[in-house]
Amino acid sequence: MSEIKKNWGVLAEFANPAELLHAAQKLNDLGYKKFETWSPFPIHGMDDAMGLSGSKVPWITLGGGLTGLSIGLLLQWWTGAVDYPLVIAGKPYFAWQFALPVTFELSILLSAFGTVFGMFALNMMPRPYHPLDNVPAFRRVTDDKFFLSIEVSDPLFDMEKTKALLSELGGTGITDVEE
Amino acid sequence: MGHHKSFNDETHIPQSVIKRAQMIATICAVLGLGASFGGYFMSSDTHVVEQAHADAQAKTDAHAKTDAHAKTDAHAKTDAHAKTDAHAKTDAHADKHQAPAHEGSLKKQFLFSWLTAFVFFTTLCLGGLFFTILHHLVRASWSTSLRRVAENVAMNFPIMAVCAAVVALLGFGDIFHWTHIDPASDPFFKVKEPYLNTGFFSIRAVFFFGIWILMAFFFRSNSVKQDETDGGAAAEALNYKMRKLAPLSMLTFALTLTFFAFDWLMSLDPHWFSTMFGVYIFAGTAVALFATLIVITLWLEGNGILKNTITIGNFHDAGKLMFGFIVFWTYITFSQYYLIWYANIPEEIGWYLHRMQGGWENIGLFIAVGHFILPFWVVMSRHTKRNRMVLGVAAVWMLIMHFVDLYFVVMPTYHHHLHFHWMDLTTFIGIGGLFLHGFLHWSSKDAIVAHKDPQLIASMEYDNV
The missing domain is CATH 3.30.70 (Alpha-Beta Plaits)
Structure with a gap:
């Protein structure tokens, strides 16, 4: 058959x-x-x-980056200044200076995720x-x-x-x- | 792909174009230098050095005491207040220490404005040298069409050496007040004195400019020799010769730029130090370099020169590198600030505290926005980098921001409160005119493109996918 x-x-x-x-x-x-x-x-x-x-990938990258940026800032502001305020090393509860490295890293991470997985999605991968x-x-x-x-x-x-x-x-x- | 290009442009800039640009350069130089030197020599205050000396001495004494106090306090106390104390004292210390001796003195104003402008144009030359060395170091092909322009920019080191001599002759002690600190009364300065003294400083300055002039002449003269070959093995041999010296040149470049920045900019505040300062100045230099290349090649193209040689791909690449170095500059500038902010120790934080008051904080904010946030969004897109108009505006903007960045380093040591002076503009225009003259001289002397370099065709065919 x-x-x-x-x-x-x-x-x-x-x-x-x-x-x-x-x-x-x-x-x-x-x-x-x-x-x-x-x-x-x-x-x-x-x-x-x-x-x-x-390609549409750059827009997904941008979206990922902005998401990472927002999450990074919100995470540090909320935990440090709102939910559990604690003085560490005489620093303010929240300051953009110390928040920036984590924010930067999260922006890069989610940009990279956006790029790779966005590319996968647009190519309809994985496709066995x-x-x-x-x-x-x-x-x-x-x-x-x-x-x-x-x-x-x-x-x-x-x-x-x-x-x-x-x-x-x-x-x-x-x-x-x-x- | 498919069709192969061949070099079919005029190799030289037409004399009419050179003449017109030379006229503008002459006007700038005469007006700028005339006004600046006129202001300096007609200024009525005659005893600047002596008075400054006395002032600096008084300040140094106060400063050393304050520092010693801050140190002892910070060490003795272990609670959270120690930080605040040290902080408050540093504030006071910054006030006393940085208070200008002669606000309103035209002579000192001239020297500080001159220093800012001269360092700005020196960094452009350094950028040209960096690009040339890098081109040979990595055996690049895409940058061949832009190489001669960079070589010509780097040939302005002799002019810059003369500008440096002006600072040294007219008021070295007025700018660098470590020249009259007594090491015995200042424990902070005492440890630096073996490095930071007039004799050794002068030897280093001569060495820096000497080695830069040598490197610039070496790369350009061999490059020009290439023009007389048939573009075959002889041209390749010259490339090989330059490539062989590129690694050593790059190391020399990195070290001399770093110590030049330490000497001429960081030592303005002799008690402050940042190990990142050299790379911070380099990052700004690299941004300014690509901006300069973009502006000059747009000018060439606008005059119908190298129309078929410099492609949109070349602009795109120069734009990409400018963008990359804008981000690099941000990374370095923030890292320097961040580490000092976090550690918050008196001997380091003073430099920033001083720049966070008296109106200077607005300049700092302007630099953050204008040197990073704005160009980041504008230059990021592929479309803006391939649009000559937008890229050109962005390049000019970055050059302005590079100047503001250096202004922010230099001028707060003189003006405690933000204060623009007409000399900032006239010294810039004057030295800029000289710089332009030098560039035009070398650009009209030989071909404006390395037209016999075997890599040129690859450079012309290259475009970004």
Whole structure:
């Protein structure tokens, strides 16, 4: 009994980063939206070529930082000056001077958390399964291969034409990817 | 990527641009120096040194006594009051100790204003030297297009040496009152006397400027030699030669800057010390350096020079480094204040107490906002760093703040109450004019970009993702 398999998209291999970049630029120019490039390392200029908008991660980082800042100040003010006032080393119950190191560290910590986990969330990670795992050749993307995938859900996707286009752009080993 | 760039700009600044800028520099120098020196020499008070001497002596005596008391009290008492006592005494001590001998004396005002302005422009030269050494030390490529500008800025050390000599000749004792403290009457000063005496100070000053001039000439002359090569192995050999001396130069730079800051700024209050003071001045220097580079390259670009060589990526990077060093400056400045505030011991806290009253607290607040909070939010964004207009305004602003920061270090030792003087402006404009003249001289002498450096193309192609 074989289950019904749906097509997720097509995958094509490219010889080098320059060709991949060129192909991405072309697809973007033609109006493709749901395509992705895959490479072992970041390629300079790829964001522009693919027409990606700016990352949202910095805003999450900022949110994390401001949260850390507020928590740091509130924590020290509340515990030191409100909940359990205690004279320590002749210092005031609360002063911005001594509150700053903890506040700073908490801002950094939550900024870092915001950056890492925000990036995870935006990338929908962790993701134990991805349709591309079905293509054995794709495994070498972490080593020395460059790939481009287009999803069938893209409005411009047409099995014949899209494959022909990828081939024309220099793509080799063009395969269907099952969902 | 894809297409490869090649260097296709004019290598030299057109004479018309140089002439126009030289005219502005001349006007600044003549007006600024004329007004400043005019004020100094026409000032009626003639016995500044003698009077200051007597005053300082009286103050030192009072000061030593107060200190001794504070110490004994603080040590004897173990309850919480000891701190308060010591604190109160330090306050009194700061008042007595820092009270200006001649508020309103034009001669002294000239010297303090001159010192602030001269140290400001010296830090710009130091910044240029730092950038050049760092470029070779880490074998950078992105900064190649900006390197010659930094080299030219660093060539102003001879002018700064002359400005330092002006302080030494016109009123060394008026500024540095440790020159007439009797070590026998002052236990705090006694331990510093072997280091802090006129003879050794002068030797060090000559050494600092000597070694800086040597380093600036070494890096620039080898860089200019590169211009005559074909950009191949010979140019690379010159890079190698400079790279080999970069580590030693960087060590020398760090030590000389630190002790220069100790000598010319920290010793204004001879009883105060902060081991972080050198790195504090360095942090401000680094901010000012990147601000200077941004301003100069914008000026070049505005005149159509190096339009194809200096890219938006270069501005973005200079902006990023300026931002980074703004944060570094904040970290260092706060750490110095924080440790002293927390320990709250009389011999350290006086410097800050003095700057937290008499109107100076407003300047301190202004620096916190203007040197950190405001630029932090403005320069943080990628968009502002890639916008020439915003980046340029931020750079000019940081230069102003760097001056205010140094003003906050120097001027409270003279003016107990916040007091701006027209000489603050005229000395700045005068020395600034000289500085600009020096920069223009070296910038018109040779190419304004290291156009035969093999790394230049990489610098031009580089952009941030």
